[in-house]
Amino acid sequence: MIDLNRRGVVLAAxxxxxxxxxxxxxxxxxxxxxxxYAIVGLGGYGLGxxxxxxxxxxxxxxxxxxxxxPVKARRxxxxxxxxxxxxxxxxxxxxxxxxxxxDVVYVCLPVSMHxxxxxxxxxxxxxxxxxxxxxxxSAECEAMIAACKKAGKKLMIGxxxxxxxxxxxxxxxxxxxxxxxLRYFRSEHGFTAGNPNSWRLKKxxxxxxxxxxxxxxxxxxxxxxxxxxxxxxxxxxTTDRNDPRFREVEDMIEFQLEFPSGVIASCMxxxxxxxxxxxxxxxxxxxxxxxxxxxxxxKLWVGQDRSTPVNPPPGPGATQWSGQxxxxxxxxxxxxxxxVPGEEGLRDIRIxxxxxxxxxxxxxxxxx
Amino acid sequence: MIDLNRRGVVLAAxxxxxxxxxxxxxxxxxxxxxxxYAIVGLGGYGLGxxxxxxxxxxxxxxxxxxxxxPVKARRxxxxxxxxxxxxxxxxxxxxxxxxxxxDVVYVCLPVSMHxxxxxxxxxxxxxxxxxxxxxxxSAECEAMIAACKKAGKKLMIGxxxxxxxxxxxxxxxxxxxxxxxLRYFRSEHGFTAGNPNSWRLKKxxxxxxxxxxxxxxxxxxxxxxxxxxxxxxxxxxTTDRNDPRFREVEDMIEFQLEFPSGVIASCMxxxxxxxxxxxxxxxxxxxxxxxxxxxxxxKLWVGQDRSTPVNPPPGPGATQWSGQxxxxxxxxxxxxxxxVPGEEGLRDIRIxxxxxxxxxxxxxxxxx
Numbered sequence: 077m078i079d080l081n082r083r084g085v086v087l088a089a090x091x092x093x094x095x096x097x098x099x100x101x102x103x104x105x106x107x108x109x110x111x112x113y114a115i116v117g118l119g120g121y122g123l124g125x126x127x128x129x130x131x132x133x134x135x136x137x138x139x140x141x142x143x144x145x146p147v148k149a150r151r152x153x154x155x156x157x158x159x160x161x162x163x164x165x166x167x168x169x170x171x172x173x174x175x176x177x178x179d180v181v182y183v184c185l186p187v188s189m190h191x192x193x194x195x196x197x198x199x200x201x202x203x204x205x206x207x208x209x210x211x212x213x214s215a216e217c218e219a220m221i222a223a224c225k226k227a228g229k230k231l232m233i234g235x236x237x238x239x240x241x242x243x244x245x246x247x248x249x250x251x252x253x254x255x256x257x258l259r260y261f262r263s264e265h266g267f268t269a270g271n272p273n274s275w276r277l278k279k280x281x282x283x284x285x286x287x288x289x290x291x292x293x294x295x296x297x298x299x300x301x302x303x304x305x306x307x308x309x310x311x312x313x314t315t316d317r318n319d320p321r322f323r324e325v326e327d328m329i330e331f332q333l334e335f336p337s338g339v340i341a342s343c344m345x346x347x348x349x350x351x352x353x354x355x356x357x358x359x360x361x362x363x364x365x366x367x368x369x370x371x372x373x374x375k376l377w378v379g380q381d382r383s384t385p386v387n388p389p390p391g392p393g394a395t396q397w398s399g400q401x402x403x404x405x406x407x408x409x410x411x412x413x414x415x416v417p418g419e420e421g422l423r424d425i426r427i428x429x430x431x432x433x434x435x436x437x438x439x440x441x442x443x444x
Numbered sequence: 445m446i447d448l449n450r451r452g453v454v455l456a457a458x459x460x461x462x463x464x465x466x467x468x469x470x471x472x473x474x475x476x477x478x479x480x481y482a483i484v485g486l487g488g489y490g491l492g493x494x495x496x497x498x499x500x501x502x503x504x505x506x507x508x509x510x511x512x513x514p515v516k517a518r519r520x521x522x523x524x525x526x527x528x529x530x531x532x533x534x535x536x537x538x539x540x541x542x543x544x545x546x547d548v549v550y551v552c553l554p555v556s557m558h559x560x561x562x563x564x565x566x567x568x569x570x571x572x573x574x575x576x577x578x579x580x581x582s583a584e585c586e587a588m589i590a591a592c593k594k595a596g597k598k599l600m601i602g603x604x605x606x607x608x609x610x611x612x613x614x615x616x617x618x619x620x621x622x623x624x625x626l627r628y629f630r631s632e633h634g635f636t637a638g639n640p641n642s643w644r645l646k647k648x649x650x651x652x653x654x655x656x657x658x659x660x661x662x663x664x665x666x667x668x669x670x671x672x673x674x675x676x677x678x679x680x681x682t683t684d685r686n687d688p689r690f691r692e693v694e695d696m697i698e699f700q701l702e703f704p705s706g707v708i709a710s711c712m713x714x715x716x717x718x719x720x721x722x723x724x725x726x727x728x729x730x731x732x733x734x735x736x737x738x739x740x741x742x743k744l745w746v747g748q749d750r751s752t753p754v755n756p757p758p759g760p761g762a763t764q765w766s767g768q769x770x771x772x773x774x775x776x777x778x779x780x781x782x783x784v785p786g787e788e789g790l791r792d793i794r795i796x797x798x799x800x801x802x803x804x805x806x807x808x809x810x811x812x
Contacts, residue, residue: 259682259696260632260712268727310678310808314627314706328627330700330708338682340698342710344628348727350748359636359716366749380718381734438808440678 111179111405112139114164114172114202116193118148121207122184125371125397127156132398135405139177142169169193173200180205180404182234186281187288191216198227205404207234209292210421212283214429217422224418232404232414233421235296239399242374245388246356246363247301249378256360258339261302263294263354265369266328266346272320277347285315285325287428291345293369295431296424297354298333298341301363306333306341308442309427313435321347331431371396479547479773480507482532482540482570484561486516489575490552493739493765495524500766503773507545510537537561541568548573548772550602554649555656559584566595573772575602577660578789580651582797585790592786600772600782601789603664607767610742613756614724614731615669617746624728626707629670631662631722633737634696634714640688645715653683653693655796659713661737663799664792665722666701666709669731674701674709676810677795681803689715699799739764 113136115122130138140162143149149163164172172178181197182205183190191211197204204224210217210233224231237243250258267290275281276289287295299305311331315322327348333341344351354368364377376386393399407414430441481504483490498506508530511517517531532540540546549565550573551558559579565572572592578585578601592599605611618626635658643649644657655663667673679699683690695716701709712719722736732745744754761767775782798809 259714259716260698262630262632262710262712264628264630264725308806310680310700312678312700312702312708314702314708316706328706328708330628330710332678332680332698332700332710334680334682338684338696340680340682340696340712342630342698342700342712344630344708344710346627348627349725349729351725357632357717357719361717438676440806440808 109409110135110137111408112137112177113180113182113205113401114140114142114162114175114178115182115184116142116169116197117184117189118143118145118152119184122182123152126182126184126401127152129395129397129401130156132394133401133405134398135409136180136398136401140164140172140175142166142172142181170196170200172197172202178202179408183207186275187283188212188281191220194220194231195223198223198229198231201227201229203230203404203408205232205234205401206418206421208296208421208424209283209288209428210418210425214422214426217418217425221418221422230404230408230414231418232407233416233418234400235416235420236396236400237293237297237369238300238416239391239393239403240369240374240396241388241391242365242368242376243297243300244391245386246354246365246368246376247303250301250356250358250363251303254361254378255356255358255363258302258337258356258358260357261298261339261341261355262343262357263297263341263368264344264346264351265290265294265353266344266349266351268350269321269347277321277325279324282325284428284432285322285329286327286345286347287329287431290347291329291343292424292428294343294345294354295331295333295427297369298343299423301354301356302335302337302339302341304335304337304339305423306335306427306443308334308440309430309434310440311431311435312438326435329431329435331434333427477777478503478505479776480505480545481548481550481573481769482508482510482530482546483550483552484510484537484565485552485557486511486513486520487552490550491520494550494552494769495520497763497765497769498524500762501769501773502766503777504548504766504769508532508540508543510534510540510549538564538568540565540570546570547776551575554643555651556580556649559588562588562599563591566591566597566599569595569597571598571772571776573600573602573769574786574789576664576789576792577651577656577796578786578793582790582794585786585793589786589790598772598776598782599786600775601784601786602768603784603788604764604768605661605665605737606668606784607759607761607771608737608742608764609756609759610733610736610744611665611668612759613754614722614733614736614744615671618669618724618726618731619671622729622746623724623726623731626670626705626724626726628725629666629707629709629723630711630725631665631709631736632712632714632719633658633662633721634712634717634719636718637689637715645689645691645693647692650693652796652800653690653697654695654713654715655697655699655799658715659697659711660792660796662711662713662722663699663701663795665737666711667791669722669724670703670705670707670709672703672705672707673791674703674795674811676702676808677798677802678808679799679803680806694803697799697803699802701795
């Protein structure tokens with residue numbers, strides 16, 4: 077396990093810490109140092125997306141797996157060179173504390189399990205990367221932050237778009253004033269939910285519907301791109317409760333955020349159509365991303381319309397995920413706070429709670 | 445002046461009334477019959493846009509001018525072949541009642557003058573075309589409708605987009621189910637207001653800011669495209685009151701409409717940037733217009749993205765304005781109600797009043 081003091085000594089001995097164009101810490105002096113990650117949950121995201129990304133990392137490596145399916149776990153372990161002794165299940169999970177190979181636990185579980193496994197990981201002396209949404213409630217988020225703080229461990233939330241070149245470039249240009257004074261932000265995010273038995277559609281496991289799963293991209297982009305925190309929300313939900321997919325969670329929810337500068341954000345989240353769009357409107361032009369937050373194929377235009385496509389410079393990693401993974405590794409190595417810490421996840425969940433409340437009570441909710 | 449009874453006889457004698465693809469009445473049997481229009485107000489729209497359109501009309505002709513500027517009026521009259529005796533000013537306007545050439549009065553004045561000149565035109569026994577927004581208040585709209593009803597005259601509001609091929613085709617495809625079940629509507633409309641002394645920026649003349657002038661396109665499109673009436677509104681205004689343009693009226697206002705079917709419309713209106721966009725989102729695809737309501741150059745895509753541009757069939761007229769003008773002429777000839785009567789203008793103004801109230805009171809306003 078990486079020890080902060082030991083790392084501190086390494087740094088003091090002569091590492092060169094610089095900042096990348098994206099403002100992310102880069103540590104050039106430890107090219108070979110890799111932190112060990114345990115992936116908790118071998119579902120679509122953990123197995124399909126995250127695990128294959130370690131080959132693109134400079135500071136992160138896969139060292140352990142946690143799964144309730146021993147056959148699957150052994151197969152994946154064999155494929156990725158994870159030793160049998162580093163395969164865990166949900167019962168013996170806490171014994172990771174005795175595994176010095178594991179520096180970081182990456183929680184890729186249904187949302188309702190995020191808090192428990194983050195807190196248990198911290199108690200086992202591990203740093204934590206937790207997928208978004210951070211948890212099913214702000215109370216859980218607060219407990220997760222407190223647990224990691226108490227353990228002296230980093231907590232980072234998996235906001236991959238903060239490491240995605242098109243999003244970084246859009247934000248950079250907005251901040252540089254390329255579209256003048258920012259006035260309006262808009263984002264639609266949605267996909268067509270298929271299987272009615274998916275955990276995403278079970279409220280006890282997901283904490284909510286499209287807003288928790290895909291709408292959070294619109295919400296987080298609104299805060300990220302404006303670099304402001306909203307002062308109020310208003311939301312309207314529309315769900316066909318006769319649709320077997322939507323017996324427990326919302327389909328469509330439209331929410332408006334008011335920012336202190338006067339910027340208004342209008343965001344839409346849905347589970348009944350594919351949407352992926354971010355638009356920033358200034359008094360001198362627009363920044364348009366469509367798709368904006370996909371795994372690949374994102375597109376960016378800056379100007380009065382879509383006549384000028386922009387190819388952004390590379391992001392901090394070879395991919396958004398390797399950038400994300402290595403960021404946490406470097407934060408651990410350098411004892412820095414991640415740019416998307418637990419507090420970032422908590423902010424989104426607090427706003428999501430206000431959005432749900434606004435939709436329920438049909439009124440504007442002031443955010444404090 | 446065209447007399448409804450005389451027209452009725454003409455029709456009964458053998459005219460063929462059919463419906464165009466857009467559902468608009470077409471009267472093929474009277475190709476040469478043209479109603480005479482008096483244009484009231486020789487400003488940018490009346491002089492620059494409407495007057496040049498009569499050459500494209502089959503059933504409408506320019507026969508009179510009303511202006512406070514006699515030099516300008518004589519110049520325009522000479523250019524368009526309007527006899528000197530058919531030039532009026534605002535004092536002698538009521539004497540149009542004695543001019544049998546005038547069938548219709550087209551009110552192209554600042555909004556605060558719409559009610560007065562509509563009511564005076566009706567009292568003079570003339571049909572009325574009135575520009576949008578219909579008036580500065582719903583009370584005025586109601587008075588205008590009552591005046592025309594009492595006089596037995598048609599009242600139509602200048603919603604040119606109801607005669608514009610791209611808008612007609614977008615609506616047709618939405619109604620035909622080409623994007624599945626409609627879920628979400630979005631529209632941004634705005635332009636950069638320049639001259640702080642423009643009547644548009646004087647509340648007493650305009651009745652309001654961007655919402656009255658350009659945002660009404662987003663509002664009307666939301667109602668037109670969904671073919672529903674909203675049941676509630678919520679709105680948020682943002683205006684820099686230190687900007688000399690916005691001392692009296694709002695710059696940006698974002699409003700959300702809730703429709704009975706569950707469709708949500710999110711609309712943005714502004715005077716500080718150029719925007720012109722209409723988007724319909726169904727559970728099977730999207731209908732996208734950008735620009736959507738311009739004088740020309742509108743574009744339409746139907747599908748999952750913008751890969752398939754659509755060229756609509758021709759509209760009811762050679763241009764949206766000639767289609768609009770001839771529609772009222774045919775309604776007069778055939779004694780039909782216009783598709784955008786005074787009641788249509790009133791509906792928008794009632795919703796605009798609710799939008800302003802919502803922004804002022806920071807709460808959802810139910811529409812009754």
